Structure formats: structure tokens, C-alpha cells
Amino acid sequence: MTRTGYIVVAVVVALLLGWQASRKKQETSLATYEPLPPITVQNNAQPGAPGNGAAAPQPAAAATERPAASPAAVAGSRAAQPAAPAPNPAAEAAARLAVLEEILSSKNDNDPRLDSAFNDLSPQAKRLFIQKYRQLPAESRNERGTVVYLLGRNLKTAEDWQFMQAVVGEPPCLSLENCSRAMKAEPGHVNTGVEVTLAYPAIMALKRAERVLQAGTGDAGQALQLISAARNSRSKAVSSMAAELEQQFSGAAR
Amino acid sequence: MNKKTSILTFILALTGVLLYQADDPRRVCADLRDAPGEPGALGSLQSSAGNTVVARPAPVSAAKPVYTQGPKVAPVFAADVPANIKTQMLQDLGFVGTITSQKTSALHSGIFGRVNGADYTTFFNDRVKSVGMNGCGSALAVACVIPFQSNTKMWLTQNYIKFSHPQIARVMIVFHESRHTESKNHNWHHADCPDPFQDANGNDVHSIWTGASLVGESGACDITPYGSYGSSLIMLKNIQRYCTNCTEKVMMDAGMYADDQLNRIVDAKAKAAIKADIYK
Secondary structure (H helix, E strand, O other): OOHHHHHHHHHHHHHHHHHHHHHHHHHHHHHHOOOOOOOOOOOOOOOOOOOOOOOOOOHHHHHHHOOOOOHHHHHHHHHHOOOOOOOOHHHHHHHHHHHHHHHHHHOOOOOOHHHHOOOOOOHHHHHHHHHHHHHOOOOOHHHHHHHHHHHHOOOOOHHHHHHHHHHHOOOOOOOOOOOOOOOOOOOOOOOOOHHHHHOHHHHHHHHHHHHHHHHOOOOHHHHHHHHHHHHOOOOHHHHHHHHHHHHHOOOOOO | OOHHHHHHHHHHHHHHHHHHHHOOOHHHHHHHOOOOOOOOOOOOOOOOOOEEEEEOOOOOOOOOEEEEEOOOOOOEEOOOOOHHHHHHHHHHHHHHOOOOEOOOOHHHHHHOOOOOHHHHHHHHHHHOOEEEEOOOOOOOOOEEOOOOOOOOEEEEOOHHHHOOOOHHHHHHHHHHHHHOOOHHHHHHOOEOOOOOOEOOOOOEOEOOOOOOEOOOOOOOEEOOOOOHHHHHHHHHHHHHHHEOOOOHHHHHHHHHHHHHHHOOEOOHHHHHHHHHHHHO
């Protein structure tokens, strides 16, 4: 082989080495794209369906593998999640509250952190969430309901249930504009869904009690007490739903 | 170097170059785009910036977002639409544009297509070409269509952002109204709720969650699964049951608002058809 031949062979070898190196680099870079772990990795998706008990085929998968809802949400999610578990309970609780506030202000109910970032809330975090609930204007129905929803996923103590009882015992919100003042009823379909939204936080609490009873886990006695308390609500939406649940679960152990 | 060695070297060099190109990282992204003829198969998200995020398939990374160009949200917003209302509506439509599922009920399939963001976006964009501001004749209204003015325009009120509805409820409202643009279907006019309006037990029918009486309410009921109440409840119920990338909250909300709408379907056959389709 001539001198030129050796040069050509050397070029070929270099190309092959380059190709292998690029493969290796790509694999490494893909590994760095792995998402940051959520604040709590634990998946507490519960059996049964969301809503009124109809079958949902994939609650666990949906909770753990759903894609991000928006680029902003992804960016926010990464920014809000600490790289390592916070050793300080107060700091950890504050971090969770910060994520909650970010989600509430985004008005994005499909933020995947709602399923992953609020599992296993500490007592400190729960206290901050309850404080947040009380700070929210009564008219912030979705925001208040979201706080109830998240606390409802973390029902462990009697105090947790007491908060739920307080929610179903609230005076009815009379209008979405001003909870303390009723708006004139109007015919037609303009009030579509309004009644549900007016009662939304209490409905969320009742839905959680329903879930506890359906799953047969957790404190069935507390769930039944909550339903019983809701029967006395001055909100027709809440009392009629409670009556329906009471009928449905009348045989459940107290 | 003899002729034989030259040819061998050339082939080796060519092979090296081809192998290198075959491993071009761009291919990874190309794989993530929707397959031809199946728009939105991976699900897509329209952000206000016009970018789209799609889920990256396993095993590379189940949650890694990849930004590509996706379908546009078509409606043109009138100049009088405040920026915060426009942003909220785009965000809501963007959320709907991300929805993915593995199943779809038959009625849903006939009305919207799949329980899928691309199909919802197409449905909405085919009907609503522009968005403006209007009082809609009611202090409670969030949105409306005014057929004698336009069959392609949706009007929003300040309540779109003032009222604190869950996101899926806003989506329900705008899809409900989008159905009213269909002039070929007489805009799916509502029916009056009957009076008396009683259930099988002889009791007055009330909204399922609220207890609010629907007896004799004017234009507050439907007699078909395909009208505004029926179609939007079928959409929400499908989202509750089949959405694979919705949060548990969205799915719960979808079920609650869908169930509330069911009693607005006052024709027994229409109601039975919906129940058989998605409540079984």
C-alpha cells in the first residue's frame, strides 16, 4: 500500500471513531434530559374513578406519566422543585405553598404537579394550605376548591377532617361575583354550571369523602360524619349531594 | 496504492459517512412529530407563543418536552378583547389541544372525533373564526353566540375571567357556545324544560348537584344528544373517563360538570342514548 493509501485508511478510521464518539455523546446528552424528580415521588393515585365513580382505566399511569401541560408549566415546575429533599420541614412546607400559589395563579388545572407535588403533605404544609384557603376571597371558588382537593388527598388526622367539616359547613356562596349577595336568577342557559362552581369547595370535600368510602381505605367514620354534616348545609347543592351520598353509603361501617 | 485498495478504501469511507449521517440527532425529533394523516396523534399544546410541546415516547424519557411547530388556534380576537381574557382563552384552548386518550365513545366520535387535542382544536376552529366582547344580555353570562349577527363569532363577557370557574368548566362553556354557531343545524336551539318536569319517581327534576329546579325553565334544556348541552357533556364525560394526560382534578371536574348537564336532556330517548354511550 502506498503512502496515500495509508492516509485514506487513516481518514476512514478517524470517521468511524468520530461516529462512535457522536453516538456516545448523544446517549449522554439524552440522559441529562431526564426530568427532575417531583418533590415527592410517591404515587398515591387511588383506585376508582374520578368524578362520580365511573371507571377510569388508568389513574396510576395518568398520574405518573402524563406530559407537561405547557412550556410555562414545565419551566415553572423545574424551577419550583428543589433539587434535593428539603431537610427543614418549615422550608419544605413553604416550598410546597410556593408551588401551590404558582399553580393557582396560572389557572392551569392540568398542571401535572397537582398530581405529583402534593403527596404526603407534612402537618406544617397543611397548616400553610389552610391559612392560604382562608386568605383567598370567598369568590375564588376554583382556587379554594383546589386547596380542599389537595388537602383531601392527604387526610390523616382528625384535624384534617375538621377542616373538611368546616368547608361543608360554610354559608352558601350566593353569586360568583359576590358570595354574600345573590344575583337575580335568569332564565335560559346562562347559568350553566354556575351552581356547581358556587358550591365547588364543599363538593370537593364531599368528593373526597366519597372516594374514601369507595376505596374502603382511610377513615370511613370520619367520611360519614362529613357527609352527615353536609346534609345540614344551607347550600342546596351541598345538602342534596350529601343526601345522595348518605343513601349510597348508608351501609358503610361507622 | 493499487486500484483494488482504492476502491476498498472508498467503500469504507462511504460506509463511515452513511453510518454517521444515519445517526443524525435530528431524527430523534422527527420521530416525535405527528405521523402523516394522523394529526395530533402524540398530542400537542399550543402556547401563546405558538410553540408546541409533545410528549417524548419512552424509553428516552417519558416526560421530556420537545418543542415543535403545531396547529394554530384559529380565532381572531377583536381589538376590544382585553389581553388577560384573550390569554386565558388561548390557555384554555391550548389545554384542550393537549388532550390525549386511547378510547372514545361512539357519540363523541360522531360529534368531535377522537378524545384528542387535535380533533377538539379542529372542531372549535371550524366553527369559531373570531372572538369579541359583549354583555351577552345577562350579568351571569360568560360567553354567547348571536346568530343574527354572526354564525362564526363567539362573544365573551368579563365574567370569563372574573368568575372563578374551574378550567374544564370554561372549556365546557366555549364548546357549548361553539355548537350554537351551526346554522345548518338551526344553531341547535335549546328546548324549554317541560312543566311538569318529573323524574321516574314523580319528583320534580332538579340540577343533579344543586337542587335548582329546572321545571319550566325557558331554553334551558335539550331534546337531543347532539345539541349544546348534550355535546358538551359528552365531551366532558369522555375526558373524565378516557383522558390519559389530564390531572385527576381535571377528570373529577369534567365528571361533575358533565353530570350536572345530564338533567338538561329532557327527551327520554336522547338521555338513554347518552347513558348507553358513556355512562354504562
